[in-house]
Amino acid sequence: MIRRRFTGLLAPLAIFLSTGIPGVAAHDGAGGPTHPGPVYATVTDKSAKLSLQTFGRPDGKDMVFRISGSVYANIEGNALDPAMRHGQKLFNIEGYNIRRLYRVPDTNQLYQLSREIVFYTDPADPRRVLREWKNPIDGRTYPVVPINNDLVNFGPFPITSSFAGPPLQQLHDETVWTSDIPVRTDLGATLGERFGLTGGVYAAQEMFDFSVDDREVAARTGPGVPAGAMKTKISWARTSPWAPFMCLAESDVRGQLTYHARSWSLGSYSQVEPWLRAEVEANHPLYRAAPSEPGPSENSWTSFYNKQLGKGATTWTQWCADQGRA
Template identity: 85%
Template sequence: MIKRGIAGLSALIVLFVGIPGAAADGTSALPTHPGPVYATVTDKSGKLSLQTFGRPDGKDMVFRISGSVYANIEGNSLDPAMRHGQKLFNIEGYNIRRLYRVPDTNQLYQLSREIVFYTDPADPQRILREWKNPIDGKTYPVVPINNDAVNFGPFTITSSYVGPPLQDLHDETVWTSDIPVRTNFGTTLGEGFGLTGGVYAAQEMFDFSVDDNEVAARTGSGVPASAMKTKISWARTSPWTPFMCLAESDVRGQLTYHARSWSLSSYAAIEPWLRAEVEANHPLYTAAPTAPGPSENSWTSFYNKQLGKGATTWAGWCAANGRP
């Protein structure tokens, strides 16, 4: 997602896992295996939050993302072309991630890629290839969220590692992560994307919940297998996404994303219709990265892939791709 992700599904989902000794598949013998580092954590919240970063055994896991995107327009000033609260898109996709240990250290990375498609507001499984901008009347190609990669770390993990405050609500353990995001793309990229002052400003808000039975099963001694069964509620307010070709500085308003996310133990657990699209057009996103590297968000990804890292401008891309 998004963003720090859809994002920033996206910058905030946390996990590391490990097991002393050799696993049946031999992965724990690898110097990059996270198990021995995870095994040192004793704090309950630390274990839970780390397990949202990836599987305990270091294999790939997925956070599936499903939700909607709405127009958030102060004073309903764009009505009737676009009204405040109008549902513009559905979003369907995922973040695929794994834990990586800096060889023979107690430092861990979360390595991930994320692909999220903008879909028909009336049909979540119909991926949109183009979108008609109601303000200028032109039709533009829809560019999915495709961030390669979304990495965090390194984190130094010791027995004193602790996670966020936890709450017990009915039969679930819950915690939150709210992140204000501010980045001056005009300065860092030399491209303002029509943002006010070239500054991207957004708010990412996450709620995590895990059933108490799952908590009990995954916070004892040893290292649990597979992915922790986690549910996430995600909301984001952010500027118009770049493919919409709406300059925030000229067109008053922004987007509100509201989505749900849930853990899956592998890429194979994603629905066939979504895997078919990825395998046909975005095969890189069938697996997480295998080593640390630079990260992207929706805007830097657009800059890198659509603008050729500055070979053309955002305004030039809009002029070249807008179809009457």
Template identity: 80%
Template sequence: MIKRGITGLSVLVVLILGTSVSSAAADDAPAAPTHPGPVYATVTDQSGKLSLQTFGRPDGKDMVFRISGSVYANIEGNSLDPALRHGQKLFNIEGYNIRRLYRVPETNQLYQLSREIVFYTDPADPQRVVREWRNPIDGKTYPVVPINNDAVNFGPFPITPSYVGPPLRRSHDETIWTSDIGVRADLGGTLGERFGLTGGVYAAQEMFDFSVDEREVAARTRSGVPSGAMETKISWARTSPWAPFMCLPETEVRGQLTYHARSWSLDSYRDIEPWLRAEVEQNHPLFKAAPGAPGASENSWTSFHNKQLGKGATTWAGWCAANGRP
């Protein structure tokens, strides 16, 4: 979950070679003032062009990073066995981040605007969304809350001809780069809610590997403004505290979660599999599109605070007490 900050999370294959690049000048209609293309077109650095195309489509339309993976228990010394075993697969995860590039009108400032929805699914059946989870430590059953962050925004960041991206490497026929992020957030201090975390601080590690085929690199780094989404693959791993809905206080139940997922780009929301779109449209229709303008961001924990705790109307401990079913 591409997450920068706490989510990670947030994350990416659809363009046909030879049809993926077009010039902004070919469009006779004037660009909207928030269109990122004119600013993107000033970038000359190959890495800068590639990294910007993971933030969003340079043509200003929505793109998707489809996310698929698993979640495991990471327990020091296997100390919770047999109730909860180290290395035990607890869930599959299936979802996506939908994003766009947004230009602040009349400036060279760009934002990445996105929403992300990721469902915890059956460890034996990735397409079966898990609605409840039995906590093996206290024996109670809790409602499963998906990762549903509205929104996940970054920026503004200035784009000039000197804009550069991360260091690139070649691996066989692919160009690759990485992003490793150590996350620390004082939720107790900012939200007044400690979530059972040590010192009220959320601490996690997010690790991303990006890869783009050499033919796609050549097609997507020519002059002009590419259309569609760049064919990108991502490997994502996160080690983080127990998810809030699990009602496992870190201060009392030693252990963490390890997320391991793959992500790949899709041209638009309509390219997501029907079963996943049906789940979104029935229960989370807001996540069919990226935000239209910059605004406040959420992560898995602030989202839980805003939606499940009513922005502090109830406490995390109170939510667990009210929702835990024997």
């Protein structure tokens, strides 16, 4: 398989890609030139079939990877204690990535198209979405900006009968595979905004474990185009700089964040829990559906740049000065 990457929280390298090709304006889940099924049906490799079914449903409809976990302070030498101690749980995170497979019309090229919305929630109550956070280093309170990446895409990648997937491992009654990805991008150079990052460079480590029950593997790797979403579990960990809304300059405040989360597949947006859907529908209704065609991708930093900084109309430093209150 060509360079295995997973979108947004589930594909950290793809978030920095910018793509744009002609496409249709509506989902094509019931057949038509962008339906992925005919291309998927040409795949013969078991691992390729499994990995493609984590990219999206082969029947072309939306699926969801629900994300749930926690975020911890990772502080070398416990240098910020007692204001913030190493290993302190700062947030829970609750949200999802909604995605689908898209075929470039009249080709064997596929995209994974997705959006993701993940809320920072109370460390003692995962269902209480945080609206503000008090920075223990400067004592100021800042608005909490959720992870809200639109779009998050991967592709295009060609699908042929020789398309191969990642190495698989058998662990008890599950088939598993991994993807460990170092991420580095110079935001100072690409955006003209350094976000307080050392050298203006975003550097992180993303680590994923995928697992599928052997009965599900057997049911979904035969010939043809399976319907629905494959039952998949993911373990995800990320070490990365302080989130932009925290207004902590990595170059000045020693430390990083460690994210540790679980993710599991759902067949559609309607299967997301009511409390989470209510938050999305009240404040982020765009995230009820996957994109209908490719476009430029975002990550937490480029999304913050686009939405909070007005694509450079203000700086991160000025945003922190304006938004923080004593």
